[in-house]
Amino acid sequence: MTVATGVAGQPVAHSLSPLIHGAWIRATGLDAVYDRYDPPDVEGFRALIERGRRGELRGLNVTAPFKAEALAMADTATATARICGSANLLLFVDGRITADSTDGTGLMAALAEQAPDLDVRNQTVVVLGAGGAARAAVAALMAAGAGVSVLNRTRARAEGLVAELGATVAGPAALEQAILVVNALSVAPDIDLSVLRDDAVLMDMTYRPLTTPFLVAGRARGLTVVDGLAMLIGQARPSFRALFDMEPPAVDVRCLALAALDEVA
Known part of the structure; x- marks a missing residue:
């Protein structure tokens, strides 16, 4: 069964997280997807989270403006997420939601x-x-x-x-x-x-x-x-570990991201 994960935010079309996680997924041969989810408002975000609670999603990265709501909806949260007052990572296990923050x-x-x-x-x-x-x-x-x-x-x-x-x-x-x-x-x-x-x-x-x-x-x-790209990749690594219970493979995701940004190193 394909493992469903992704990133949720509004707007989220610009996010490079699917590119980064997608490259790691392909390199490991996982039967998984990492998609973009763009709920229009908090109610839409809550509906998405309930899909996770029902087992349709294994986990989500969360970006603005839903990070505080992500923490509020969780059943349990790491000390880091509580200190930050927000979460950028939600994991769904047996109908329960755990919140974490990998930004730091x-x-x-x-x-x-x-x-x-x-x-x-x-x-x-x-x-x-x-x-x-x-x-x-x-x-x-x-x-x-x-x-x-x-x-x-x-x-x-x-x-x-x-x-x-x-x-x-x-x-x-x-x-x-x-x-x-x-x-x-x-x-x-x-x-x-x-x-x-x-x-x-x-x-x-x-x-x-x-x-x-x-x-x-x-x-x-x-x-x-x-730069912020180094931070994005740095927070994606522990997210990948949490979502898929394995280390990210040795793929030059920065090079891929730079190409997507049309930037030079």
Whole structure:
């Protein structure tokens, strides 16, 4: 029987997750599919999840705007998902739903791949934004031993996030001290890169476009940069393990994704 999995979001047509997981599925010879699901609203998403509960799906990756609802609908959740306040992975077993978040794992994998000399332990890290992506970044970086400060245009939102996770609101000197700045906003941040340390690393969590203005400016400043595609692949690996109970095969999915993005490495 073909195993049904996929990614759910709105919009989801742009997602590269089916390309990545599809390549791994073909390489392993699994009798499985990984499709896109685009419920129009929360009610449609809930109906999709009920299909999983009935055994029609083994699992789903979840993207915006349904990550919080994914956590709310689960019967059980990992500590990581609870800390993040959202889930990007749902597993359906015997009518029960387990929620997890692999976003933080993806972020740390991307840093290890593209900034291998970076050590955030006992270092100042600044996360730009205070939404769901920022929460995942803050949680992962704090778990790695960083001192995380959150910088957001609306200070009240930053204060709410740090109060829950134990980080701090970024003060005037945070950027000057930061060894890493992570953009968790969906737009280019308005910050002065000239104040950053010469050994600072910049990361952008988005991958469309792959080379964002934020990363372009960082490269021009001579800084190491980390792109969102590395994070996407990094979070897909533990998702594949959970969905199919095996390691992803050795396939150059980044090359495939770059071709789909019409980008150069």
